[in-house]
Amino acid sequence: MKTIIKSLPPNELTLFVELYPAADWENDFRNYSVSPNPAGHDYKEIKKKLIVDQGGLCAYCEKPIHSDGEHTQRVEHIHPKSDNSNPAVNWGLVWTNVLAVCTGGETENKEVHPLPANLSCDAHKNHCMQGEKIVMQLLDQIFNPLHLPVFPCLFDFEKHTGKLVPNENVCSEIDSLLELAIGDTMNRLIKTIQLLNLNCDRLTTERRLVLFQYNQEVAKACKLDDNNFKIKLSHKWFNKKWPSFFTTRRILLGNAAENYLQSIEYAG
Secondary structure (H helix, E strand, C coil): CCCCCCCCCCCHHHHHHHHCCCCCCCCCHHHCCCCCCCCCHHHHHHHHHHHHHCCCECCCCCCECCCCCHHHCEEEECCCCCCCCCCCCCHHHCHHHEEEECCCCCCCCCCCCCCCCCCCHHHHHHHHHCCCHHHHHHHCCCCCCCCCCCCCCCEEEECCCCEEEECHHHHHHHHHHCCCCCCHHHHHHHHHHHHHCCCCHHHHHHHHHHHHHHHHHHHHHHHHCCCCHHHHHHHHHHCCCCCCCHHHHHHHHHHHHHHHHHHCCCCC
């Protein structure tokens, strides 16, 4: 999961909210359009904007979604749109509450990646939330990709398992800097990974494929005695928005990636 910066309003959703502040996302906005556009036009435009904002990646697992069929491009509400506990907030129509996500494994080969063990992202979150009030409380304790620090990266990568795990040193630094309780940042990150199931077999397998690509680049560099290959690979991977499994690639390249991302003023 990487930092996300959302484009500023106005857009189709924020303009709709000004006209219909008490409307419903599912039945109202998703079918809304300004004539002569067909029904659902504004929803599709918002989905396109979200995907562009996120560099074509799922907000949670960082799989590419920009090239998928339209039916596999979904919009996720970070805070449940069903929450009506505060009459002043219509969570279904808050621009900063919506993200573009993948299908979370629901359209994958279920014989290879059985469900629900291989659900991820909002699909896994929704699976957990069915009948579980405790998950609503947990949502306030996990990281929102809009609020993740850009530098340094909070995650680490286990090469032998393909899992994303907290970078304990960085998490401790964040705790100290923000005067948080010891272990607070790491615990939040662990809960985030668990609720979104970012270490399911399906995703760890795909991250290991990225590691395989990286190891091929290492082998080529060794043959050529190229000590600058990480710098070159950072440019290759990050000069456009954004490669799949951005965080995994960032971790593999270490300081070379951090320096390159700072040089291009990466902010999310």
